[in-house]
Amino acid sequence: xxxxxxxxxxxxxxxxxxxxxxxxxxxxxxxxxxxxxxxxxxxxxxxxxxxxxxxxxxxxxxxxxxxxxxxxxxxxxxxxxxxxxxxxxxxxxxxxxxxxxxxxxxxxxxxxxxxxxxxxxxxxxxxxxxxxxxxxxxxxxxxxxxxxxxxxxxxxxxxxxxxxxxxxxxxxxxxxxxxxxxxxxxxxxxxxxxxxxxxxxxxxxxxxxxxxxxxxxxxxxxxxxxxxxxxxxxxxxxxxxxxxxxxxxxxxxxxxxxxxxxxxxxxxxxxxxxxxxxxxxxxxxxxxxxxxxxxxxxxxxxxxxxxxxxxxxxxxxxxxxxxxxxxxxxxxxxxxxxxxxxxxxxxxxxxxxxxxxxxxxxxxxxxxxxxxxxxxxxxxxxxxxxxxxxxxxxxxxxxxxxxxxxxxxxxxxxxxxxxxxxxxxxxxxxxxxxxxxxxxxxxxxxxxxxxxxxxxxxxxxxxxxxxxxxxxxxxxxxxxxxxxxxxxxxxxxxxxxxxxxxxxxxxxxxxxxxxxxxxxxxxxxxxxxxxxxxxxxxxxxxxxxxxxxxxxxxxxxxxxxxxxxxxxxxxxxxxxxxxxxxxxxxxxxxxxxxxxxxxxxxxxxxxxxxxxxxxxxxxxxxxxxxxxxxxxxxxxxxxxxxxxxxxxxxxxxxxxxxxxxxxxxxxxxxxxxxxxxxxxxxxxxxxxxxxxxxxxxxxxxxxxxxxxxxxxxxxxxxxxxxxxxxxxxxxxxxxxxxxxxxxxxxxxxxxxxxxxxxxxxxxx
Numbered sequence: 001x002x003x004x005x006x007x008x009x010x011x012x013x014x015x016x017x018x019x020x021x022x023x024x025x026x027x028x029x030x031x032x033x034x035x036x037x038x039x040x041x042x043x044x045x046x047x048x049x050x051x052x053x054x055x056x057x058x059x060x061x062x063x064x065x066x067x068x069x070x071x072x073x074x075x076x077x078x079x080x081x082x083x084x085x086x087x088x089x090x091x092x093x094x095x096x097x098x099x100x101x102x103x104x105x106x107x108x109x110x111x112x113x114x115x116x117x118x119x120x121x122x123x124x125x126x127x128x129x130x131x132x133x134x135x136x137x138x139x140x141x142x143x144x145x146x147x148x149x150x151x152x153x154x155x156x157x158x159x160x161x162x163x164x165x166x167x168x169x170x171x172x173x174x175x176x177x178x179x180x181x182x183x184x185x186x187x188x189x190x191x192x193x194x195x196x197x198x199x200x201x202x203x204x205x206x207x208x209x210x211x212x213x214x215x216x217x218x219x220x221x222x223x224x225x226x227x228x229x230x231x232x233x234x235x236x237x238x239x240x241x242x243x244x245x246x247x248x249x250x251x252x253x254x255x256x257x258x259x260x261x262x263x264x265x266x267x268x269x270x271x272x273x274x275x276x277x278x279x280x281x282x283x284x285x286x287x288x289x290x291x292x293x294x295x296x297x298x299x300x301x302x303x304x305x306x307x308x309x310x311x312x313x314x315x316x317x318x319x320x321x322x323x324x325x326x327x328x329x330x331x332x333x334x335x336x337x338x339x340x341x342x343x344x345x346x347x348x349x350x351x352x353x354x355x356x357x358x359x360x361x362x363x364x365x366x367x368x369x370x371x372x373x374x375x376x377x378x379x380x381x382x383x384x385x386x387x388x389x390x391x392x393x394x395x396x397x398x399x400x401x402x403x404x405x406x407x408x409x410x411x412x413x414x415x416x417x418x419x420x421x422x423x424x425x426x427x428x429x430x431x432x433x434x435x436x437x438x439x440x441x442x443x444x445x446x447x448x449x450x451x452x453x454x455x456x457x458x459x460x461x462x463x464x465x466x467x468x469x470x471x472x473x474x475x476x477x478x479x480x481x482x483x484x485x486x487x488x489x490x491x492x493x494x495x496x497x498x499x500x501x502x503x504x505x506x507x508x509x510x511x512x513x514x515x516x517x518x519x520x521x522x523x524x525x526x527x528x529x530x531x532x533x534x535x536x537x538x539x540x541x542x543x544x545x546x547x548x549x550x551x552x553x554x555x556x557x558x559x560x561x562x563x564x565x566x567x568x569x570x571x572x573x574x575x576x577x578x579x580x581x582x583x584x585x586x587x588x589x590x591x592x593x594x595x596x597x598x599x600x601x602x603x604x605x606x607x608x609x610x611x612x613x614x615x616x617x618x619x620x621x622x623x624x625x626x627x628x629x630x631x632x633x634x635x636x637x638x639x640x641x642x643x644x645x646x647x648x649x650x651x652x653x654x655x656x657x658x659x660x661x662x663x664x665x666x667x668x669x670x671x672x673x674x675x676x677x678x679x680x681x682x683x684x685x686x687x688x689x690x691x692x693x694x695x696x697x698x699x700x701x702x703x704x705x706x707x708x709x710x711x712x713x714x715x716x717x718x719x720x721x722x723x724x725x726x727x728x729x730x731x732x733x734x735x736x737x738x739x740x741x742x743x744x745x746x747x748x749x750x751x752x753x754x755x756x757x758x759x760x761x762x763x764x
Contacts, residue, residue, distance in 0.1 A: 011148040015135040018155070022130055028486060029127060032120045036127070038169055039069050039119065040490040046517045047579060048497045050595045052490065059431040061170055066532040068171055070519040071103040072122065073492075076113035077523075081675075086261075086700075087735040089676035090522035092531040092540060093507075093571065093718065094695040098740060099261035100535060102171055106258050107211035109174065119491045129168060129177040134159040136181030141376055143187040144328050146383055149465055153472055154379035155180075157303040158371055160476040163290075165483035166299035175208070175216030176368035182208045183372060186224040189247070190231035190240065198243050199758035201228075205251035210258055216365040219342075223335065223369050232327035253750035256743035264699065264739050270536045272555045273360050281363045284344030286426030286435055287370070292409040293442045295435045296428070298483040301367050303375050304475040305445040306382070306452075306468070308405040311374075313381030313398060320384065329380050336373035339366045364428055386465055395464075399453045406449040409442060441478070448475050492523050496593040497577070501526045504590075506574030507608070507694075508599075511559050515577050515597055518556075529573060530557050537696050539621070543718040546629055547571060567628060569604045570716050572694040576600040607668040609681060611689045611724070614638030614664035615654055624717045638664050639692055639721060645714035653723060657688040669693075679733040683724045691731055692721045700737030706730055 028034035042065045043052040078085040085105045088097040098105045112121050137158045141151035167173040185204035189197040209217045229240050294300035341349050343366045426435050452471030507527040510516040518532035548563040579597050587600040616638045618624035624640040673680035697720040703710040715721035
């Protein structure tokens with residue numbers, strides 16, 4: 001029996017075999033002794049964890065440790081506690097969580113985290129993502145009529161590509177992991193044309209949207225739709241367009257519990273991405289250079305030294321292929337070129353992407369699609385060589401082409417060495433530095449390809465599949481050896497500063513950028529003012545400036561002791577964190593860690609929730625903000641209430657009860673509820689009062705007074721308040737947005753409809 005026949009017989013065991021190989025390679029990660037997550041960067045970037053620092057200077061996208069992983073762990077802990085992850089009560093003054101697509105609150109990939117919310121589980125999820133990428137790519141290649149061995153090689157090319165491994169942990173990396181499966185679902189639906197295949201494609205689209213990066217999702221579904229409509233097999237464009245509309249409707253409604261709150265957040269929120277002139281893109285020259293040889297360090301979109309040879313064999317073998325195979329090859333190669341033009345915003349594509357909101361699209365997120373199409377086309381060429389070239393002469397010609405493809409990168413390296421300044425303009429990631437050709441890596445790749453070529457000449461008949469497999473695997477192992485390294489496990493340790501803040505509840509503000517980095521405080525249940533997120537609640541940036549903070553182009557906040565305004569007292573900032581700095585009165589020093597991190601108590605801070613009996617009515621938000629900024633903080637002054645946020649009846653009550661000139665009396669209100677997304681307060685007053693809660697005023701918060709709905713008022717420009725009559729009362733505040741419940745209803749209806757469609761399609 002030939003090797004190819006043996007592989008064919010165990011075709012569907014190949015992903016399982018690959019999974020076993022990953023388990024062996026990363027056995028130390030599975031046992032918990034090592035980790036592959038880059039959350040350990042937190043110890044190098046934040047002085048709170050200085051005791052865990054290794055002194056490493058490796059760079060990486062900071063959003064991983066300042067946004068993604070903290071959100072994942074917060075979502076997991078909320079699910080684990082039986083609480084729907086709708087609201088993040090710990091970052092800023094509270095902000096939407098489910099509506100933030102980058103929290104992946106409904107991601108099926110993170111389901112194990114809800115059961116075991118720890119970093120070990122997260123590392124196991126990362127390992128599973130490698131297997132998912134391999135399996136999806138293998139299925140896609142089988143659907144494009146590749147045999148088992150070339151399909152496995154293409155899956156290896158993609159899943160072990162340095163670029164895919166290096167960025168896997170980022171949200172765009174999660175999209176790249178699921179992208180082959182998405183393309184496979186679209187190809188399957190186009191190929192079969194059944195109700196079952198349409199239902200599978202709809203579910204896969206919803207999973208992709210709920211688990212991936214928003215721009216990556218847009219690009220992935222766009223290219224998947226093009227693949228679906230123009231798939232060269234079983235062409236019926238009118239029927240496909242009709243089915244594509246069904247897929248779109250079904251997938252949107254399935255993802256509605258996240259999409260509807262997201263749409264509301266986008267409409268009223270503030271994002272730095274709205275202000276950019278030209279979005280990030282990758283020069284196509286740099287992408288092509290990485291096709292020849294890895295020159296972007298450990299993040300190169302490099303798919304082995306055999307890629308050029310495979311592409312050459314695919315083009316050379318077009319005339320020998322059956323008609324369907326030829327059409328598929330030309331189609332995939334055309335898709336690769338189209339994605340490359342978009343990635344580099346080349347020519348007319350640049351002009352097109354300058355129109356309206358298209359300018360905000362970051363085309364670098366199309367690199368995974370380019371790699372999928374290129375890897376598949378490459379392995380079509382390998383299949384042409386393996387199964388179509390039967391004579392020694394044709395094999396010899398193919399080997400000569402391989403040698404020529406090996407010499408080409410060497411020639412390019414000599415040219416680039418003499419023109420090093422040109423490479424500086426071809427980079428696609430600032431954290432990687434400039435493109436640099438690595439002579440050692442180039443030499444290794446050339447040796448691997450040349451040795452494979454020589455052995456192919458010697459064992460031209462029986463050894464071809466085995467030799468090409470070994471050569472390609474060796475090439476990928478050398479290229480990606482440092483893309484996903486193992487290191488000591490890091491599990492959000494209990495540092496001294498963290499332990500103090502955890503046992504002394506209260507909102508904290510850091511005056512140093514390298515202390516208490518944004519968002520990870522939520523993992524510990526600590527409330528921190530600073531936030532790192534592309535999308536902020538409305539008015540957040542204005543309130544930061546009112547507090548004396550400064551914002552950079554990415555909306556990152558910086559505070560200094562000499563610029564703080566009394567607005568931080570209105571914001572219930574109880575603690576100020578700094579390092580190697582003495583704060584003046586009235587701040588009171590209460591703690592210092594061994595790293596020199598000092599915590600100061602702010603005695604003027606208002607409680608998180610309090611009752612007051614004085615209100616100042618303001619007609620506009622500008623008037624309210626000016627009122628808060630023009631005078632120093634004084635307890636005798638009332639709460640600023642915007643009349644536009646009140647109904648006429650409520651406004652009349654406020655004017656009658658709380659606008660008379662008298663001294664404002666403050667009394668702390670205790671939350672007797674079980675969590676910060678469902679707050680319960682009790683009141684026993686002899687006169688009407690306002691309950692003010694220093695949390696973000698945002699749609700979706702519902703208030704009830706003794707079980708009856710009550711109106712929420714915008715107080716002090718950014719926060720919320722409720723008018724409480726005299727007497728004993730029970731006040732409840734709960735975040736339950738209508739968009740979420742409407743989305744759940746749509747998703748349930750769509751799920752039932754999709755299941756019915758799948759069952760009837762299977763029966764038919």
